Amino acid sequence: MLRIEAIETFYGASQVLFGMSLEVGANEVVTLMGRNGMGKTTTVNSIMGIVRPAAGRITFENDEITNAPAHLIARHGLGLVPEGRQVFPNLSVRENLVATAANRFGARDPWTVERVLTMFPELEARITSMANLLSGGEQQMLAIGRALMTNPKLLILDEATEGLAPLIRKEIWHCLERLKVEGQAILVIDKNIDDLKRIADRHYIVEKGKVVWSGTSAELDANAELVQEKLGV
Amino acid sequence: MSGAFLEVRDLYKNYGGIAATDHVDLDVRESELHAIIGPNGAGKTTLISQLSGEVPPDGGRVRFGGRDITTTPAYKRSLLGLARSFQITSLMLDMTVLENVALAVQAHAGHSFRFWRPARSETGLTGPAMEALAAVDLADRAHDVARAMSHGEHRQLEIAMALATRPKLLLLDEPMAGMGVEESQRMVEILRGLKGEKTMLLIEHDMDAVFTLADRISVLVYGRVIATGTPEEIRNDEAVRQAYLGDEVA
Amino acid sequence: MDWGLFTIQMLNGVQLGVLLFLLAAGLTLVFGIMDFVNLAHGSLYMMGAYFCATLTQVTDSFILGVLLALPLTALLGWLVELIVVRALYTHDHLDHVLATFGLILCFDTAVDFIWGPTGMAIPLPAFLDTHVDLVGGHTFPTFRILIICAGLAVAALLYFLVAHTRIGMLIRAGASNRTMVMALGVDIGKLFALVFAVGAAFAGLAGMLIAPITEASIGMGNEIIIVAFVVIIIGGIGSIKGAFVAAMLVGLIDTMGRSFLDQLLKLFMSSQNAETSAPALSAMAIYVLMAVVLAFRPQGLFPPKVR
């Protein structure tokens, strides 16, 4: 479904990605792990067209999307929950959800405001508040809801559980599991390795801008010293 | 329980009909690490902001080191020894990492109405700044512009700045958020090292960290403190489990 | 006090306010929403006036002239966005100011080159070129009543558009985080171009409405644009409601100052001094108003909910 081949990305003169390659299959949940500053977010931003890779190729469902404008990439069916929430501060919660909502591929059971609110009941009481007045966790929920409202084929979550209370975090993992059952493809970046192992099919470990290990949850389990070395757990 | 290091009495803050802080009483004892946990939107950040002086409370009192600081402006509280880190990073992005921290040192090194001597070569400022950076493992990035660092690194810098002001009381708003597993562990180590030396008020959703570090924990739900106690007491509190923990730490 | 005169002057003030609102509306949209400081907004006001003057001459009808000039000004706005403004969104405000100041110079010289320095008058059709009788033997020009109505209609339309449509939401979202809106699949470029063109059309309309009273002339937008900025600052950047209220305030204060300040001053200074100071002081009045408003409400009367 999504295929990244040896991309190299720079910020100005400093190179961050050195031949990053990975793949996400249909209906697959894949994680990207690694320490701070290794290039996970940069990979996501390269996929979404927010930064331009200088070399390499990115395809989505066999369409080349390398260097396409961000909005066209999103229209291919990629939905992003960005690092650091980035909700629209000057829009109300409801407006945040509906402003960019779309059902481009005619999903039978599309996401609606009501469905998002069932998933995150905390948002219900704040539905008319401006998003910048929400607490950190509430904003995080809103960011997830907003991405879901675009009914993406591939959902990308970059540290989507940062700052969430344990209960909510669990709720989100449940939700991802449900989505997975429904066949949603997901690329997720998170530090809760135990949860990830449960949910995800495959994992990539990123170091200094490229993939240094990849494998299934079982393989990851079997490789305790690798995890210790690369991720410090 | 009067005579506590930080004493909050009947603190109240209302945001458009929602009581973000609902008659909160809280005592933080000298040298303890006091954690505050609670669901998202419970009012933890709002509470910290009132303690640090950024948000004026609608009612109630705050005493710090025996002195009423309810209406003291933020910068004065900082000079009194109250430092905070921000949940959502707040840095001088266009300055270097070192300059960010050096400014924090400078703030507490007498007034800054000094117009003539170059500040960047004052070792009295850069020395302690480098120490703080070393403490969070950022020393080798000292001369990079803050903007060019990753999210996790920003979080580390955030803590370094709070440390550099040599506070008596550290208000930490989710210091682990956005950090990798290893960095989180490092942070736990850093905080553990500071324990006993500094008084700390810690907000965190990382329960492992909270339960290993905290001397006492208060649980905030809908702006109200529903329980305060030792980690053990809190872990076993049914109301807290229901409202916040779930079976996470059963 | 002469209440008839007072009423007329109130109407004059409202008419000036409406005109300022038309200018300020586009400005506050582009500024508050796209975070772009467009000093050249006044040039679009001027271009609207020139387009209308030319087309009125060609078609021999002011109404036709306006109807044709409106899309033309919008098109010009769109081109300006495409060629210059688009490259500047990622720059800071100062760069905007610098570049749009450059645009003003280009527009002013281009007009001088094309239409000459003389300026152009716009003849009104007979039914507009008269006045209506008010009670008490007072009269008020018909055309100025038309201006008031046009302005009110635009105000209502805009308020609806921004506050209650999805386009409005997207525009506001794009203001705060352009990248994110794009990453969610919206072509923000097109959206901003649309806003810019609409803003240009409003500015052009203001120019078309004032030109029959004064005339289309070079640099006509350069001073009023500052007043329009004052309006959006008093109102709170990005707020259509704020722009409207502030435009009315400024319009009334300016007109009332010109009408009655000299009499007021004569109460406590010599008539000679009063007459020479009054014009300067009444011109100062709107700036005093702005300073006072900002001293007490540093974000204007209707501060945007964020920022």
Add this chain to the structure above:
Amino acid sequence: ADKVKIGFVTTITTPAGVIGQDMVDAVNLAVEDIGGKMGGLDVELIIEDDGFKPPIGKQKVDKLVKKDDVDFVAGFIWSHVLLASKKSALDAGKFLISSNAGPSQVAGKQCDKNFFSTSWQNDQTPMAMGEVLNQNGVKSVYVMAPNYAAGKNMIAGVERTFKGEVVGRDLTKWGKDAQLDFSAELAKAKASGAEALWVFYPGKAGGALIKQYEQAGLLGELPLYTVFTVDSIALPKLQAGNLGGVMGSLNTQHWGPDLDNPQNKKFVEGFKKKYGRYPSFYAAQSYDTIFLIKSAVEAVNGNLDDMDGMRAAMEKADFPSTRGKFSYGNNHFPIQNFYLREVVADADGVWTTKIVKTVLENHQDPYAKDCKM
């Protein structure tokens, strides 16, 4: 020197550039008419734009005297620009000739031996208009003018001669951001109960004022008397805008295109032929400027170092002027006639003005007595 260098400062940019253009056209025509030569020397014209701003005008004069080393600095539409620039030209020992501006200071206390005017002192034209108001039996008048040196002089002028009551005065914002919407002032004028409205609005403000005067329904209710407002700069636009109300309105002036003398005939016809329009009084005065300079240069046979000789020649005002013969007062301002003029359509239907009668004869400005030199 092998050349006569004349620096001519006027307003080219900004909407007031219309006036400047008329003046530049006229001096170019004049230089052409004299075959580009004065007293055997070639004439070099250097035109500078003051941008309607006193400091710029001054800056340009500095450049003319320091870099170009001109012999004569001429031009100047605006009184305040002239006041700002005067010192630079005179300190450098040049002749300064105003082709339009005539502020009271320069006519009185600050007069200078090297300063000459080919126009009038600000007060004079409105003084003539004050007389007209008296003659027409007007008892009360409302006056409006821009708030700058000339505007204040003009009001002072009309009040000098008008015997009735001035029931209200408005000084409106002037300069590059001049006020052009006079709704509030016109409403005041109407409510004041005055019998007539007197205004001074040069350039484009004049056209705007007259239009609004009509739209406000004042036509026939409040007769309009103007100075320097309805001229050949405003009239074509008023005609294009079909503002017939201005027909028959009265103004005073020392010159008119129909003034009957050979030099004026030659000038008006030449100007119309070359530029296809009526010249304005600004143009006529600028045309005169060149002939005044020519008379000076010829009197000293091209010896431009002979300042005294040239000054003496100019004081005689011995040159063909578009206004006919006039003489110079002790302050180097013309002593001349002022006429009442009326707006009419000419044989081709083009709107212009026609002289009705002479109001003031051989009139000298009231400040001449303050001039000690």
Add this chain to the structure above:
Amino acid sequence: MLSLFRTGLPAYVMLAALAFLAALPFISEWVDNAFLMDLFLRLMVLAIAAVSLNLILGYGGMVSFGHAAYLVIGAYAVGIPAYYGIYDGFTHIVIAVLGSAIVALLTGAIALRTKGVYFIMITMAFAQMVFFTFVSIEEYGGDDGLVIDQRSEFAGLLDIEDGLTFYYFVLVSLVLALGLVHRIVHSRFGMVISGAKGNERRMQAIGFPTYRYRLVCYVISGALCGYAGALLGNFTYFITPEMGDWVHSGELIFMVVLGGAGSLFGPVLGTAVFVLLEEYLSRFTQYWHFPFGAMLILVVIFTRGGVNGMFRWLGARIGLGAKS
């Protein structure tokens, strides 16, 4: 070590430019064009104003759109005493600097409560008030301005009526202004100012009453600009409220931004480009505003950081590293 100023110009550009300014009177004599001196005098006076604006704009992030008001105050501090026959230069300068400082203190105290564009506009509003105040004072010429009949006297120390003396007086003033700003921005005080530019909220949280620091900075800048105003009055012999019009405040901003805000010498370069282009382009064609405007647009779009950025870009091209 620590980069002193990241947007710094190569030092030799500054030295070369100052050397050129010092040599200019001789050049002017050599090419027999006294007007060159005038041109560069005006350039230097405006450059001092731009340098003063750069202190708050470039380093402090306070975009004052009313700085020309201090030019007017400084100029009238020469003009009004001269009107009453007081020609003492020290008196003039003290009035100019103190007067500007007081006005800056009063207006800054209010203006600094606002942020961003609101600050831009409120500073403009105060400048307009200064403008209209002078317009409304009939005694000193109102709108028409005031002619000064002679320059300030410095009790036999200096005779600035003499063109050459005045020229060097202004040049030395410019160098001193640059030195002053350089020291200030690198001091502790300067660090606070640029920290507050980056993140005022955080600066307060670590213990700085930023408002006070910014206000002091604003006052220093206003006073320095007032001094430039006194020089301007002396230079032109003629002052008008129009000098304080918002357009001129805007031009000062352009000079700073054009040269590169936040670099020490940038504003001087920006002023030079602005003044020289204005002077020479206008000789080519009456329509000179068009190429001038187009150039502004292109510079902004293609080289961030104005002329300064252009120099650095060029420097990188030809292998001359920028000062770091």
